[in-house]
Amino acid sequence: MEELNEIRKRIFRKNLIVILATVAVIITSFFVAMKIGPTQISFGEILGLLAGNGSAGDIYVMRDIRLPRILCCAMVGAALSVAGVAMQGLFRNPMASPSVLGVSSGAAFGASLAMGFGVGSVLGSYAVPMLAFVFCFGTMFLVYILAKTSGGVSVAMLLLAGIAVGAFFNGMVSAIQYIADDSTLPGIVYWLMGSFSACGWSSFRLAIVPIMAGIILIWFCSKELNLISLGEEQAENLGVNVNRTRILLLVGSSLAVAGAVSISGIIGFVGLIIPHIFRMIVGPDHKFLIPLSIIGGAAFLMVMDAVSRWVISPNELPIGILTALLGAPFFIYIMRTKRKFMLGGD
Amino acid sequence: MLLEINDVRFAYHSSDVLKDISFKASGGEVIGILGKNGCGKTTLMKCINAHLEPHAGCVMIDGKDVSKTTKRELAKTMAVVAQHVNLSFPFTVLETVMMGLYPTSEWMRPPSDEEMERILEAMESTGVTDFASRSVTELSGGERQRVLISRALVQDPRIFLMDEPTLHLDINHQFNLMELVVRLAREKNMLVIVVTHDITLAARYCDRVLLMEKGEIVGSGRTEDVITVDNLEKVFSVRADVSYDERICGLSVTFLGKK
Numbered sequence: 001m002e003e004l005n006e007i008r009k010r011i012f013r014k015n016l017i018v019i020l021a022t023v024a025v026i027i028t029s030f031f032v033a034m035k036i037g038p039t040q041i042s043f044g045e046i047l048g049l050l051a052g053n054g055s056a057g058d059i060y061v062m063r064d065i066r067l068p069r070i071l072c073c074a075m076v077g078a079a080l081s082v083a084g085v086a087m088q089g090l091f092r093n094p095m096a097s098p099s100v101l102g103v104s105s106g107a108a109f110g111a112s113l114a115m116g117f118g119v120g121s122v123l124g125s126y127a128v129p130m131l132a133f134v135f136c137f138g139t140m141f142l143v144y145i146l147a148k149t150s151g152g153v154s155v156a157m158l159l160l161a162g163i164a165v166g167a168f169f170n171g172m173v174s175a176i177q178y179i180a181d182d183s184t185l186p187g188i189v190y191w192l193m194g195s196f197s198a199c200g201w202s203s204f205r206l207a208i209v210p211i212m213a214g215i216i217l218i219w220f221c222s223k224e225l226n227l228i229s230l231g232e233e234q235a236e237n238l239g240v241n242v243n244r245t246r247i248l249l250l251v252g253s254s255l256a257v258a259g260a261v262s263i264s265g266i267i268g269f270v271g272l273i274i275p276h277i278f279r280m281i282v283g284p285d286h287k288f289l290i291p292l293s294i295i296g297g298a299a300f301l302m303v304m305d306a307v308s309r310w311v312i313s314p315n316e317l318p319i320g321i322l323t324a325l326l327g328a329p330f331f332i333y334i335m336r337t338k339r340k341f342m343l344g345g346d
Numbered sequence: 347m348l349l350e351i352n353d354v355r356f357a358y359h360s361s362d363v364l365k366d367i368s369f370k371a372s373g374g375e376v377i378g379i380l381g382k383n384g385c386g387k388t389t390l391m392k393c394i395n396a397h398l399e400p401h402a403g404c405v406m407i408d409g410k411d412v413s414k415t416t417k418r419e420l421a422k423t424m425a426v427v428a429q430h431v432n433l434s435f436p437f438t439v440l441e442t443v444m445m446g447l448y449p450t451s452e453w454m455r456p457p458s459d460e461e462m463e464r465i466l467e468a469m470e471s472t473g474v475t476d477f478a479s480r481s482v483t484e485l486s487g488g489e490r491q492r493v494l495i496s497r498a499l500v501q502d503p504r505i506f507l508m509d510e511p512t513l514h515l516d517i518n519h520q521f522n523l524m525e526l527v528v529r530l531a532r533e534k535n536m537l538v539i540v541v542t543h544d545i546t547l548a549a550r551y552c553d554r555v556l557l558m559e560k561g562e563i564v565g566s567g568r569t570e571d572v573i574t575v576d577n578l579e580k581v582f583s584v585r586a587d588v589s590y591d592e593r594i595c596g597l598s599v600t601f602l603g604k605k
Contacts, residue, residue: 001466007440007479092432223453227445231432236397238501239421239449284435287454 015288018281022292026074026299033070033306034062038314064201072199072207073305074298076264077274079211079256081297084271085289086218086249089225091159097271098257100159102166106139107132107261108192109169109176115188116180128191129206129262136258139165140250194267194320196305207259214256215294217248222286225249229284267320269327270297276334348372348537349505353403354393356386363389365561366403371554373504373535376528378548378569381558382582387541388429390558391509394539395426407505421449425498429509429541431490436481439474439493440465446500461500468499471526473519487514495523499530506530509541520544524551549573549588549597557581570597579605 034046039061041049048054049062080098087096098104110131113119120127143165147157177188218225224245227235232242260267278292301319304326308317349371356364363386371377379387392398394405396412405412407423425446433442446468447461457465469475472492477485482493491514498506506527512520527538528551542548548555548569555572557565559581565572570590578586583605591598 001462003475004440004462004466004469004478007438010479011438092435220453223448223451226437226441227448229435230437230445233397233428234431236417237395237421237426237428238445238497239416239418241417283441284437285441 011283015282015292018278019288019292019295022295022299026295026302029299029302029306030070030074033073033302034066036306036310037061037066068201068204069196069199069305070302072203072263073196073301075204075207075211076196076260076267077270077297077299077301078294079207079214079260079297080267080270081274081293081300082215082218082290083253083256083260085275085286085293086221086225086253087271088275089229089284089286090246090249092229092231093159096159098253099166099268099271101140101143101162102164102169103136103139103143103162103254103257104261104266105166105169105173106142107136107258108266109172110135111191111261111265112173112176112180112188115191116176116184125202126206129203132262133210133258135169136261137254139169140254144247144250190318191265192320193318194265194323195308195316195318196264197316199263203263207263210255210259214252214254214259217252217255219290221245221248221252222290225286225290226284229286265318265320267301267323269323269331270301273327273331273334274300276331280334347406348408349394350406350409351390351394351403352406354390354400354405355402356389356393356398356400363561364393364400367561367563368403369556369563369566371537371539373537374531375553376531376538376540376551378552378555379539379541379558380543380545380548380555380573380581385558386561387558388509391426391507391539391541395424395507396420418449421501421503423503424505424507425501425503427491427494427498427506427508427511429513431494433482433490436483438479439469439482439485440478442482442493443469443474443478443496443500446497449501464502465500468496471499472496473522488516488519491515492519492523495526503536505537505539507539507541510543511540512542512544512547520547527551545573545578545582546599549599550594551596573597573599 031043031046035041035043039058041058041062045054046062049058050067052059084097087098087101111128114127114131120131123130143158143161146161146165149157177185180188224235224240227238227240228242228245236242274297275289275293278289278296282288282292304319304322308319308322311317347370351367351369354364354367355362367390379390381387389398393400396415399413412420443465444457447457469478472495474489474492474496477489482490485493491511495511511523515523524547527540530536531538540548540552552569554567555569556563557572557577564581565577573588575586575588578584585602585605587600587602589598
């Protein structure tokens with residue numbers, strides 16, 4: 001008995017240290033991200049400016065430009081990585097992510113429609129995020145309906161339907177790019193590359209509700225995710241309502257991804273890299289993996305956004321390019337060196 | 347009656363896999379289900395644990411239809427050790443065994459002392475305590491099987507379904523496991539149903555046997571009445587010698603060859 005409790009305490013202590021270290025990383029990332037930009041501000045001044053002490057121009061830069069942008073980065077990073085955790089657990093597939101289900105492609109199509117043809121222009125500046133949001137959801141339900149058979153929804157059918165629907169929407173996005181005139185094409189291309197350059201408080205307000213709702217739904221299913229990640233039949237034998245949990249996780253992931261892509265465009269690899277890093281450190285228990293992926297994903301995109309603003313200053317590199325350039329080699333490195341952790345022993 | 351199977355019929359596409367299967371069982375029994383490959387044993391088990399819904403007939407536990415019971419409620423009554431299990435994520439043995447607490451767990455509530463006692467008891471009875479902190483992906487087939495049995499015991503079930511439980515176990519652990527299930531049946535008044543190809547073990551440890559062929563029960567009753575030379579020849583097409591052996595206080599089966 002004592003031995004078992006000691007093992008549990010040891011795991012808890014280790015994970016607590018990792019959580020505290022990740023919190024320290026996110027706090028550091030926040031201050032680094034707040035400091036970087038054309039207006040030179042020292043670390044010591046940041047808190048003062050946020051509290052309203054300083055020149056009106058500096059306060060404006062801090063409170064209304066950098067702060068909402070950095071909070072958007074944190075939100076999007078948390079949303080994408082937690083959606084990745086949910087997809088990988090649900091499909092028992094380390095390569096699963098929102099893009100595999102075609103959800104990101106659906107969102108990209110909605111945004112391209114708004115930017116290329118002015119669809120939803122009555123919504124004003126909300127047209128792009130709203131269409132991205134609507135198509136993200138629409139794609140998720142379309143994939144689900146296509147995968148559904150009389151015997152339920154199998155993982156294989158979901159993945160196949162996701163790949164097919166994703167390919168269709170990717171084709172449609174290419175068609176829009178081909179047809180779009182020269183004035184709208186750069187906007188579409190830039191959005192597809194992912195960027196936080198247009199993120200302000202309105203973006204933050206738009207995305208926070210779906211992202212928070214998605215994260216809470218997924219977190220609420222953390223115990224069920226542990227069991228489902230071992231197989232749906234095993235999970236059912238242990239008492240999990242697999243169909244209900246699957247729907248909750250799909251809706252939660254779609255909410256999080258829709259909120260994220262609607263303000264930032266397509267940013268790849270976050271949902272793949274962050275969950276894998278933390279799975280290697282703390283193991284596959286979603287009780288720890290979900291909060292750590294939330295904090296880690298948020299810190300990762302805050303740092304990546306700061307780098308994207310700094311690397312070719314005064315211009316900005318779209319963050320999607322940066323995450324792909326850094327993420328892909330890093331992912332290959334992990335894949336080759338930590339294969340067992342990624343794919344398990346079977 | 348703890349478990350009642352009433353005229354259960356099941357078909358994959360148009361071919362019947364189970365044809366009007368009926369039997370009753372109560373706590374304290376160890377029942378073996380025997381038959382050739384593809385005779386419908388595993389399908390019957392999946393109907394009992396409500397993973398498959400019978401096309402006709404019903405499975406009742408304490409007079410309640412399992413198809414109308416929630417999975418969580420069912421898991422409080424029935425534990426299953428399936429034939430093929432996926433343990434590809436590197437959970438530790440302790441984490442895997444603790445998953446057996448799920449049916450009675452609440453979100454974010456840590457296990458109580460009483461539940462930890464149950465976990466310890468289950469792990470000790472299956473001999474997995476020594477590798478509690480190891481990853482299940484590092485274990486041998488037999489060790490994994492014992493971990494899964496341990497997890498099922500943590501559910502504290504009244505009905506224990508096992509599909510080929512001794513498949514990956516060495517002979518010593520086969521005896522240990524079967525002695526454990528007999529003890530559980532007797533001491534905890536648990537109903538144990540074992541689907542197996544191991545006729546020797548079934549003959550030695552089961553109180554009752556159901557013999558299946560092509561989706562039907564062709565023999566049902568006390569082990570010594572069902573595991574007979576004639577039945578083995580009819581169902582499995584083998585010649586065998588079946589006799590009561592005083593040394594093991596049970597039936598001894600020696601296979602002599604094909605018919």
